[in-house]
Each structure stands twice: as structure tokens, then as C-alpha cells.
Amino acid sequence: MNLKERDKKHIWHPLTQHKLHPETTAIVKAQGCVLTDENGNEYIDAIASWYTSMYGHCNNYITNRVAAQMQILDQVVFSGFTHEPAVKLSEALIDILPDNQNKIFFSDNGSTSVEIGIKMALQYHFNRGEKRHVLIAFEDGFHGDTFGAMSVSGLSVYNGPFEDFFLDVKRIPTPNGKNYDIILERLQDISSQHNVAGFVFEPLVQGAAAMKMHDAEGLERILKFCKSNQIITVADEVMTGFGKTGKHFASDHIETKPDIICLSKALTAGLLPMAITSCTQDIYDAFYSDEISKGLFHGHTYSANPLACTAALAGIELLISDEIQHHIKRIIESHKLFGKHIKTHPKVASVRQTGIIFALDLNIEMERYGNLRDKLFNFFMKNGICLRPLGNTIYILAPYVITDEQLQKVYQVIEDALEIV
Template identity: 45%
Template sequence: MSDTSKLRTPNSKLNLAERDKKVIWHPYTQMKNALPHIPIVRGEGVYVFDENGKKYIDAVSSWWVNIHGHAHPYIAQKVAEQLNVLEHVIFAGFTHEPAVLLAERLLPILPGKQDKVFYTDNGSTAVEVALKMCLQYWDNKGKPKTRILAFKNAYHGDTFGAMSVSGRSIFTDAFNSLLFDVDFIDLPNEDNISDLVAHISTLTNTACFIFEPLILGSGGMLMYEAKYLDELIVACRKAGILIIADEVMTGFGRTGTYFACEKLVNKPDIICLSKGLTGGTMPLGVTTCTDEIFEAFLSEDKLKTLYHGHSFTANPIACVASLASLDILLQEETLANIKRVETKHAVFLQEIKAHAKVKAVRQTGTIIAIEWETGNETSYLSNLRNLLYAYFLDKGIILRPLGNIIYILPPYVISNADLDYIYGAIKQALEEI
């Protein structure tokens, strides 16, 4: 019989933030001097509410996942229905309708010709699978390649493979000696594209090129043009290098089209998806690939199997949430909202771009980023970060700065009035901070 005497019971004398401090280790947080974490008790649309009833505009979509607003009734209804049918089943040797239907609906709307879906749990694991697919693809074909090409300042996740193909930064510093070597190149532009193409033409042992299309998220919301990425992809094709598009952040409308790679002439071999996939409801990752890649794993030789999986692979509830999110995404109203947010951002960009404290401002689709002038190099560890974060929280806005870079990446249902309120708060901050 288990000993239940050690089970914790909540201390009724402490509030939720105090209880949190006793038992929780939060992500990306130096717990030594962390401010009390704000207890959120419910969400509705673009808002979340704390235990005192204060309302916050979720201007970063809760780490970029919430595309339709919090507690969306349609998604909630579909999830509730599925809970009474099948909550989970092992996905090795079994299948189920939500997983098959999601793949059937997702593949046709992806850029290029994606043919197969491999389910995982989150963005990092979607990337891990993509890397393993490429490396084993060449090994299975008897032409092993061991190098990977990626962008400097990229961010692809926090697992070891994902960290290895991410730019070396504070996120990877403690682990750099343990990460595998990667060939990093600069973001392409008019001045360096010829040199980058020439460099790629010399690569002979490179299995794949992985990139965040058009926007490097955690690297500072760095943006670059599709036409130069197209040139890199063409060069990679000539060099026999497979193409991985990490659309974990950019997918499902963030860049103004359903997927960033729609803006490319040359399409990827593999696409990684997560974040907005379930509408922000729960974790799910997807790695899709072409039949050419899939067929390299078909063999009588068991060693050519892709030996990868997760306990909650293709969780039926997460698949149903994704199907519901797709229903909403593909509505004309949602695309109109995406265009509306994009247009509003463009106007705001023009209003602030000449401000003395604006070092740079850039926009792609529903994402706008403002780089604050500090007199120093842009840095994730900029002291300005905490000042900005607290300033906007006080005004009821969740903006989580990347050092001295703030960005707005809202749910598509955000109103013009709320966008104007955020813009106004930023203009005020530019004068006061």
C-alpha cells in the first residue's frame, strides 16, 4: 500500500503566487530574483484575467501559440466531445480517426507536395524528427552525410538536436561543448547572397539545410526576404542537400499567408509545425515530408526503420483540437482578420520608425518587432527588458521583450481598439523610458 502521508496539501494561508514560489521552477527564469508570477485564473478571447480580476491583453499569444483567442468555445466543444470517446491510445500498431483526418486535411494545404505526417509533442521534437529523417535518409541510401546547414541566430528548440542547429547564444551556452558541429551562415541579403550560394556549392557532406522561413523568432524577430531564401534553396538542391522549413512559429497565418513557405517558389522537403497547430489549446507537433523521403525508410531491413516516438504521439484530443483550429483558420473571417492586423501593423510602423529611440522596426504579416535604441549592442540580456516588461504589465498588456526588442504577435481576433491601445502604450513608453 502506498504511503500517502507525504502528499502535499495546499497551504491555505498562502496565496497562489506564494505557493507557486515554493514548488515551481519556471522556464527561462532566474529564480533567485524572479518577481512573483502572476496567477491567471481564466482566459477569454485576447484577454487573460488574474486572481484579482485584472485583465491583460495577450499581445504575444502566450508564446505564439494562441491564434484564435483563449477558451474558444468551438475548440472547447470539440475537445469535450472527444474526451467522452477516446482520450488516448498507443500509436504504434494502432490508429484513430482524428489523427488520420488531421493528416488528410493538413497535407493538401501545406506548401509544395507534402505526403506523410509524423506526429510528435512540440516544436523541438518536430525539429528533432526532421533532423533524424534527413540524416538517416542519406544513411539508408548508402550515402551517409553528417553535416547540417543553418542560420546564425536561429532558434529551433531546447532539446539537444534542436539546440545544435540553433545559433550559439545564452540558450545554449552551458551545453556548447556537447552540441554537434553545424555550418552556420548569415541571413541572406542583396550584399551576401552570391557569396552564400558559392559557399553552398562547395558543400559535399551536408545532409540538410534547416531554417525558419522569413523570420528568426527568438533570435530577435530578424526578418529576411523570400527571394534570397529561394536562391539558397536552389543552391542546396544542386548540392544534394535536403530542405527543412521550421514553421513552428510562422505556420498557420503568422506571416500573412497560411504558411510562410507559400511565399517561396522552391518548396521544402520537410516541414515542422506546432504552436498554432492546436489553436494554443494543448501540445502537439507535426513533421511532414515528401514520399521521396518516406520511401527511403521502406525496407526489409529493420535497421532502416525510423526509431522515434513519444508516449502521447498523435493524441486524439490534441488532434481534435487541431481539426477545430483548422476549421476556424480556414474561414474567410479569419483570413480577413489576419490581413486587418497586418495592415494595422504597417501603419503603426510608419508612425514610429523615425523616433529617436527606435533603432529598427520590422514587420512581416501579423508580427511587428521594435528594436529599442540603448546605446549598446542589441542583447537578450539588456537591462531594458525588465523595465519594458513591467511597464506594459502595469498597463494590462503582456509583451515579453527579447532583451531590448519588443514585438506584437497577437491572436487574430484582437480588435482594432486593443491594437490601438497597445500602439499607444508603446508610443508612451518611447517617451517615458
């Protein structure tokens, strides 16, 4: 029995309605940008396996470092203990994060990094004797699958059955260059009528909302409003972090920096699960007290796992290298050329790009996860490309090490796909 058949016996896959999608693809090997299935078929991983393996799969620089760390220290509880990989990673992160970030809190995945950011924002005010319980978030945002993260998310396809149990969240539209006054009026109304604790947002790009992009100037105005009203700002950079927007972090594109930043995915270069929630000294100081109850009582068994920390440190070293920075610039320019070419296609409604994130919308109306999405996905896989359309949006978010030849093949297969829709 092959892997696909064995898989069906016991495994429940994420984000999957198994009655409608009973088939899976069994991957047995990954190297660079190429995935290989159990039948020997190869696929260019044009989404870096959900935006994680940005330096390529099984990158020797990373795997060798982690293999060496395995022989020294594999795991130790992080409450009351510390170790060199965590300390070195904290130093390396502070060096590349926005200048106002000063403290690092470890956890296990993107959802929990946001959960911790929300708890920091709420407890910050609580510890200071203020009752603030309302959060602000963008429409159509997605921040994860735990309850706090779901509360600030705006995509009901993920959250529908749980909405009666959510935190109190008020939503605002994303800035588009024309709606600044409307957003600021909405913010003023919310803050005057409610005790607002924090604003949770995906900076510049909303991933699950089909790579919906908004402008830095509008976000800057929102953050300035929040800062002037003592509203804690929580930037969810789980998807956008580590070079994808053309800078190390999307927050580097704006002058007013968030109080809290949530990181995961490419943090460990796709090798091991880990997340980080960073914050300013001011946030940390609100928890620093003789009263034990004012501490942040959140912890995970594998927080700051030494192997994950080692992978993350190696990934940062690659990120800041001249080679990877060259690749980022190369991909950005390549996407620009493809965008100019494809935007005139009669079946393309629009194209957009932020850094290495490229998306195009088909001028075809459909349900977000309807048959067109499946038809496109199957076409891409049949032609050796791993792309996961979001409704009628096709997007590329490939590893930085993708070659020009591989990138051209991705473009060509996308263009070919337009002929079948």
C-alpha cells in the same frame, strides 16, 4: 497563501533565473485576447501566449469539439493503432501544406518536431548508403531545447553549457538582399569540404533572434542550391506556421519548397501540446524497406493524441475560414499604419513586419536580457498588456481575433513605453 506564493515553493519555470526574477503573475482565466490574474487585473495577450492561441483563448468552437471528443476516445497508443481525429487531421494538413508534402509524423512539441526533422535528414542519407553527417543552419537561429535542435540553434545564451556535445553544424548568414553572393560562396565551400546532410532553417522570421527577418528571394537561392546538391531542407515553421506570415505557411512565400516542415505552437490553437513533422514522399520512401532497421525509430507516448488532433483540426477549420482570413488582413494593414507612424520616433531605430508579426528596435544598446527588457516588460504589464521584449526589440504577435480597440491600446502603450526609456 496566494498562487504566486504557493508557486515559489516547488516550481522551476522555463527560461527563468529565479534569483533575478522571483516574481510570477498568476493567471486564473483567459478568454479571447484577455488574461485575468488572481487579483482581477486584465492583460491583453499581445503575443498569443508564445504564438499559440491564435484564435483566442478558450475559443468555444475548439473547446466544444475537444469536449465532445473526450467522451469518445481520449488516448490510445499510436504505434500499431490509428483513429479518426489523426486521419482527418492528416488529410486537412496535406490540403493546406505546400504541395510537395505527403506524409505526417506526430510528436509532442516544437523541439521534438525539429529533432525528428534532423533525424529524417541524417537517416535519409544513411539508409541510401551515404555517409553525410554535417548540417547547415543560419546564424542566430533558434530551434528548441533538445540536443539536435540546440545543435542547429545559434543563440549561445540558450546553449552555452552544452555546445561540446552538439552535432556538426556549419553556419551561414541570413539573406538581406545584399549578401547573396557571399552566402552562395559559403554554401559552396561548406558542401565541397564536408558531407552535408541537411539545412535547417526558420523561413523568413527568426523568432528568438528578436524577430529577425530575411527576404524570400535570398532564401529561394539557398534552397535551390541545397536541392541541386541533394541537401535535405528542413523548414522550422513552429513559430511561423498557420497564417502568421500572411499565408498559411512561410514556405508559401517561396517557390522551392522544403523537403521537411516542422510544426507546433498554433497547430493546436494553444489548447494542447502536439507537434508534427511533415515530409515529401521521397523522404518517406527512403525509410520504406524490408529491413526493419531502416525505419524511423522515434516515438512519443502521446503521439497523435485524439484530443490534440481534434483541437488542431478545429483550428485549421478556423484558419481557412473567411472570418479569420479577414482578421489576418485587418491586422496586417493596422500594423503597416502603426509602423509608418512609429518609425519616425527618435527612440526607434527601425521597424519591420512580416504578415501579422511586427517588431521595432530601440536605438539603445543593451545586453539581450538586461534591465531595459525588464523595465519594459513591467511597464507593459502594469498597463494591461502582455508583451515580452527580446532585448531592445519590442514585437507584437497577437491572436487573430484581437479587436481594433485592443490593438490600438497595444500600440498606445508601446508608444507610452518609449517615454520611459
